[in-house]
Amino acid sequence: TQLLEQSPQFLSIQEGENLTVYCNSSSVFSSLQWYRQEPGEGPVLLVTVVTGGEVKKLKRLTFQFGDARKDSSLHITAAQPGDTGLYLCAASLQGDAGNMLTFGGGTRLMVKP
Amino acid sequence: NAGVTQTPKFQVLKTGQSMTLQCAQDMNHNSMYWYRQDPGMGLRLIYYSASEGTTDKGEVPNGYNVSRLNKREFSLRLESAAPSQTSVYFCASRRYSRRSYEQYFGPGTRLTVT
Numbered sequence: 049t050q051l052l053e054q055s056p057q058f059l060s061i062q063e064g065e066n067l068t069v070y071c072n073s074s075s076v077f078s079s080l081q082w083y084r085q086e087p088g089e090g091p092v093l094l095v096t097v098v099t100g101g102e103v104k105k106l107k108r109l110t111f112q113f114g115d116a117r118k119d120s121s122l123h124i125t126a127a128q129p130g131d132t133g134l135y136l137c138a139a140s141l142q143g144d145a146g147n148m149l150t151f152g153g154g155t156r157l158m159v160k161p
Numbered sequence: 162n163a164g165v166t167q168t169p170k171f172q173v174l175k176t177g178q179s180m181t182l183q184c185a186q187d188m189n190h191n192s193m194y195w196y197r198q199d200p201g202m203g204l205r206l207i208y209y210s211a212s213e214g215t216t217d218k219g220e221v222p223n224g225y226n227v228s229r230l231n232k233r234e235f236s237l238r239l240e241s242a243a244p245s246q247t248s249v250y251f252c253a254s255r256r257y258s259r260r261s262y263e264q265y266f267g268p269g270t271r272l273t274v275t
Contacts, residue, residue, distance in 0.1 A: 052203075078261075079260065079261035079262070081261070081263065081264075083266075088268075088269075089268055089269070090165075090251050090253075090266030090267050090268050090269050091204070091251070091266050092266070093263055093264070093265070096258070096259060096261045096263060098259065098260045098261050136203060136204070138204075138264075140261070140262060148206060148209065148219065149206075149262070149264060151203040151204040151205075152203055153202065153203040154203050
C-alpha cells in the first residue's frame with residue numbers, strides 16, 4: 049500500500065473537458081507538490097502547497113491542499129492536448145527534515161484533440 | 162544553466178555486469194537524490210545525499226551504491242546488475258523555497274538488464 053494514493057490511475061478525455069485528479073493519504077504532510085512528467089523526460093515541478101486549505105492557480109490548473117493537510121486535488125479546466133502526461137503528487141511528512149519526498153503512483157492523462 | 166544532467170541516456174547490460182550512472186547539477190544545491198521509476202510504482206528513492214560528504218539509504222537501496230564526488234556530482238553504481246534492476250533512473254537535486262523543499266529532476270537513464 050502506497051503512502052500517497054492517486055486517483056484515477058488513467059484518464060482519457062476530449063479537448064475542452066474539465067477534470068480533477070486526487071491525491072490522498074492518512075498521514076499529515078508539511079507540504080505537498082505536484083509534478084508533470086512527459087514521455088522520455090523527468091518530472092517537472094508545477095506547484096508547492098504548504099498551508100491547509102491553500103488554493104493555487106497556474107493558468108487553467110487549480111491546486112488545492114486539504115484543510116487537514118492529508119490530501120490534495122488538481123483541477124484542469126478546458127483541457128488541451130498539451131496537458132497530456134503523467135501527473136505525480138509528492139509530499140514531505142510532517143516532522144521530517146524534508147530529506148525525503150514520498151511520491152504517489154501517478155495519474156496518466158491523455159487529452160484527445 | 163543546464164540544471165540536472167545524467168549520462169548515459171540508455172544502457173543495456175547483461176546480468177552480472179556493473180556500471181555507473183552519472184549525475185551532475187549546476188544549481189549549487191546541497192542535496193541530491195537517486196530514484197527509480199517502474200510502471201505503476203511512481204518514483205522510489207534509492208539513495209540520497211543531504212550534503213557533500215554524506216549519503217543515506219532510501220526506500221530501495223539493495224543492489225546499489227552511491228558516491229557524492231563533490232557538491233555537483235552524485236553517481237549511482239550497480240555492482241552486479243540483475244533483471245529486477247531494469248528501470249528508468251532519475252537523479253534530482255533539491256532547494257529550499259517558500260517553506261518547502263523542491264526537487265529538480267534530470268532527463269533519466271533507461272536501463273535494461275537482460
